[in-house]
Amino acid sequence: ANDLPSWMGFAIKELQITMPRQLSFRDSSIVVDAKNVLIDETGITGDFMATNVLPINKKSTAPLRIGIDTIAASFMQNVFVKGAIAGNVEATFLTSKTRKDSALALHLTGKAAYDKAADSLFISCRAILNTNEDYGVPFCADLATISIYKNSRVDYVYNHGHNDVSLVLNGKLTIKGEFLIKDVSFEGLCLSTASSVSCHKFSLTPGTMPNLGGFGLQLTKLNLDSIASGSLLNIGSRISLLSEDLGISAAAGFKIYSVSGSSVWKFKSLAIDSISLKMDFSAFRFDGSIGWFKNSPSYGNGFSGHLQLDLKALNIGFGAIGYFGKKATYKYWGAQISADLGGKIMIFPTVMLKSIKGGAYHYMKNNAAYSQAAVDLSKTFELTPDSTVNFGFQAGVGLCFMQESLISAEVLLEMAFNNNWGLKYIALYGQASVLSKNVKHPTFIGASLKVFYDRDNRMLNAMLDAKVDVIDVLTGTGKIMLHTEPGKWYCYLGTHSSPIDLDFAHFLDVKTYFMMGQIPTSLPPLNEEIELLFDEPTHSTAEGEGDKTLTGKGFAFGMNLKANCGFGKKKGFVFAYITLDGGIDALVIMNHNDTLCGGDWRAYGRAFVYVDADAGVRIHKKKHVFLELEAATVLEAEMPRPVYVSGKIAFRYRVLFFKGKIKRHYAAGKHCS
Numbered sequence: 001a002n003d004l005p006s007w008m009g010f011a012i013k014e015l016q017i018t019m020p021r022q023l024s025f026r027d028s029s030i031v032v033d034a035k036n037v038l039i040d041e042t043g044i045t046g047d048f049m050a051t052n053v054l055p056i057n058k059k060s061t062a063p064l065r066i067g068i069d070t071i072a073a074s075f076m077q078n079v080f081v082k083g084a085i086a087g088n089v090e091a092t093f094l095t096s097k098t099r100k101d102s103a104l105a106l107h108l109t110g111k112a113a114y115d116k117a118a119d120s121l122f123i124s125c126r127a128i129l130n131t132n133e134d135y136g137v138p139f140c141a142d143l144a145t146i147s148i149y150k151n152s153r154v155d156y157v158y159n160h161g162h163n164d165v166s167l168v169l170n171g172k173l174t175i176k177g178e179f180l181i182k183d184v185s186f187e188g189l190c191l192s193t194a195s196s197v198s199c200h201k202f203s204l205t206p207g208t209m210p211n212l213g214g215f216g217l218q219l220t221k222l223n224l225d226s227i228a229s230g231s232l233l234n235i236g237s238r239i240s241l242l243s244e245d246l247g248i249s250a251a252a253g254f255k256i257y258s259v260s261g262s263s264v265w266k267f268k269s270l271a272i273d274s275i276s277l278k279m280d281f282s283a284f285r286f287d288g289s290i291g292w293f294k295n296s297p298s299y300g301n302g303f304s305g306h307l308q309l310d311l312k313a314l315n316i317g318f319g320a321i322g323y324f325g326k327k328a329t330y331k332y333w334g335a336q337i338s339a340d341l342g343g344k345i346m347i348f349p350t351v352m353l354k355s356i357k358g359g360a361y362h363y364m365k366n367n368a369a370y371s372q373a374a375v376d377l378s379k380t381f382e383l384t385p386d387s388t389v390n391f392g393f394q395a396g397v398g399l400c401f402m403q404e405s406l407i408s409a410e411v412l413l414e415m416a417f418n419n420n421w422g423l424k425y426i427a428l429y430g431q432a433s434v435l436s437k438n439v440k441h442p443t444f445i446g447a448s449l450k451v452f453y454d455r456d457n458r459m460l461n462a463m464l465d466a467k468v469d470v471i472d473v474l475t476g477t478g479k480i481m482l483h484t485e486p487g488k489w490y491c492y493l494g495t496h497s498s499p500i501d502l503d504f505a506h507f508l509d510v511k512t513y514f515m516m517g518q519i520p521t522s523l524p525p526l527n528e529e530i531e532l533l534f535d536e537p538t539h540s541t542a543e544g545e546g547d548k549t550l551t552g553k554g555f556a557f558g559m560n561l562k563a564n565c566g567f568g569k570k571k572g573f574v575f576a577y578i579t580l581d582g583g584i585d586a587l588v589i590m591n592h593n594d595t596l597c598g599g600d601w602r603a604y605g606r607a608f609v610y611v612d613a614d615a616g617v618r619i620h621k622k623k624h625v626f627l628e629l630e631a632a633t634v635l636e637a638e639m640p641r642p643v644y645v646s647g648k649i650a651f652r653y654r655v656l657f658f659k660g661k662i663k664r665h666y667a668a669g670k671h672c673s
Helices: 528-534
Strands: 009-018 031-040 043-054 064-076 079-095 103-115 120-129 133-136 144-148 153-159 162-175 181-192 201-204 215-227 230-240 247-258 267-280 284-296 300-311 316-326 331-348 351-362 364-366 383-385 391-401 407-417 423-434 445-454 459-470 474-485 488-493 500-504 508-518 553-567 574-590 601-619 622-639 644-655 658-669
Touching (some): 103 153, 331 364, 331 391, 351 364, 351 407, 364 391, 364 407, 528 601, 528 622, 528 644
Antiparallel strands (some): 009 031, 043 064, 064 079, 079 103, 103 120, 144 162, 153 162, 162 181, 181 201, 215 230, 230 247, 267 284, 284 300, 300 316, 316 331, 331 351, 351 391, 364 383, 391 407, 407 423, 423 445, 459 474, 488 508, 508 553, 553 574, 574 601, 644 658
16 A cells, blocks of 8 residues: 555645625626646646626726636646637727717637747737727718728737737728718728738729719729739729710729838839720710730730720711730730621622621630630630730621511631641631520520631530520520530530520420530439428439549430419419429430449439429418428439339428428339449
8 A cells, every 4th residue: 555656735626716896896706717726746737717807897988998708727737838818899999980989899819828848839819890880980080981890800919929910801981071982892901010911802882983073083993912022902993074974984094012021011113004085975985995914924015905986876886906915925916896887788689787897816816716605796806815826817797687676697707827827726606686686685586606626626616505585475595515526525405504495484494405425424413492302412323423434425315394383473362373393314324444333334314203382371461371282202213234223202281280291212223333
């Protein structure tokens, strides 16, 4: 027994002491908690916490009022290990515009830790705003109001002898007076002692119109970016010299650069980014702009511009776009000219010339040719410098038959050549409409076509989009895509995410797709209503093979029919309606590298049916449902060997106060693994 180790000291598992008010602050008793305390010859070890330490003095007129709710500290043999603090801070020098005598209130949290081995102390404190408030700006509260949003904060960090204080603000600023600015919004505006000023987002609310000397001044762009040499403030402005509806307005863009490597913002230089002029009178409309490039990663040094002149009385318009600049090893240029002739020049019987367009470029590439977006003939001249394109040109015409509103079409051909004058790429763009003047936004029948061939990569891409809207009785959209390149090809008549869609009088909606070649290796997801009824996502049986057969070839098709009927769905005293939804999906994947259970191919299929019905009355615009019924069944299968079949059924009902739900799942066979 004498050999057993012994310990002499004082131990406390848990202790709480409530201090008398005479030893506390502002009529609030301090409560001290101690846990796992050991006191012996090595010192004090334990966790200590005090609450209600220092409540805020609401009667104080000091610029800052501080209240401490909690202080916690942990010690190990008389050495501080870690600690924490929580409380509140009120800034009285900012007066709330929405609540009388309300200071800016922040929630304070902090923590500290000590590394004995490295003799290093780390301290971190954060004061964060929990509500949105409007405050008057100090010294000019009558002229400016700042709205500070929740999650704005002040951070303090002490680490290895270095102090860093940062202020991160979210909100908006409004300036009154002669120079009126409304709602300049900022998000993540950071003022820090460790770095220069930065801002995640700087913007103006659309529709705001500052005023300068009686003229309408609009700040169209305001953002702050960090760059290698410091920070960059982009400002866009527009001033109305006459009325908004009829007159002259000018706009300019500026870039203000700051010096890097300084904890305070220092002005470095000012550069004019762009200048534009707009004139709108009864006889004509003019719109022109010019913008400069300076050390641009894409454009180097140079400028670009555009002009648009519309003669209203003659219904004729002229436009021009230009790029001119220089990069390190070459100069580039590009220009496009267009004329809208109003469909008044007859070139064949019943065929009228509507517009002409032409352009050329040198050492530039047209990004619109490579784009997969839908065709827009007003955006087919989007150039960037490229030394591999020696020369390229565009030529196009717009035609209408009989009259512009009957049949209208536009077509544009583009060719580009490499430095050996061999073909680099060729593109054909087209848009057409029937019984609609606007080929871009047809109101009856419209279509767009784009065919692009890239000779360098031996890639052909064709895309046809169609849209129909017959007086809202028959509406629909569809897309056909064809793509070929070495080792890859596909042909899509609609896709999972964008099927061919026809809607008949909002009663019957039909969606379908057919894909072959390089295709997605899983069935599309089920409708959200069906997944919610099953209380879980219903994935396709093919999804498990997605990564293995991603580059495999195959084909897929599907069709979905959805019908709606009833009355009173949006208004009326009595309502009753039903939705019927059903469809099939099929997928066949060809085997590659023996990944599909040894077969040459594997097929996946699905069929589903869904019913949703509601009936009741509407009183004071509030629905009271007497009958509610929702049911769905899903059948999925995969084959050949091994064969797997699964089925799910779900049923939910509510009749007056009686309700219930049933779910069942059946499966046979096994997945291909």
